[in-house]
Amino acid sequence: MDEVKVIYGSTTGATEAAARQIAAAFGTEPVNIAAAVPEDFQAELLILGTSTWGFGELQDDWITGIELLGSLDLSTSRVAVFGLGDQCGFSDTFVDGMGQLAERAAAAGARLVGATPSAGYRHNASAAERDGNFCGLALDDTNEPEKTPERISAWVEQLKG
Secondary structure, eight states: OEEEEEEEOOSSSHHHHHHHHHHHHTTOOOEEGGGOOGGGGOEEEEEEEEEEETTTEEOTTHHHHHHHHHTSOOTTOEEEEEEEOOTTTTTTSTTHHHHHHHHHHHHTTOEEOOOEEOTTOOOSOOTTEETTEESSEEEOTTTOGGGHHHHHHHHHHHHHO
8 A cells, every 4th residue: 555645636727736746745646536546545645635616516527536435445544635715706615625525535434634724714614614624725726826835835744744
């Protein structure tokens, strides 16, 4: 079993760029969910990323990928999730897709890691938020692109620790 794998879905390239930064910090290459096979999910630390579209939907490639994720036994894996969204334009569904990935991974037996504080974001609601924390790393390249590198770096260090 590989130590770390990063799997993402991206439409505009922003989630792919974040996945590449995260994967590079772990010395691996990310896998697009559109090309993923069950073996790609076998890792000690599995990092899953998506953007949120419309009114809280997963990125299109995850529509079939979420079924694959749900069919796996992730009981020996730690899973971390990251999501991209628009906290101003879609403040009621900010990074909801990330919350969906976390729920499905937990249902498959994974131990979720990598929660981050939701303080400092300007959203109204999120399916990825519980008790003042996001279930993973929330990124907003639309409104706060300058914060993305620092947020990724801090999160990677948290996951490595």
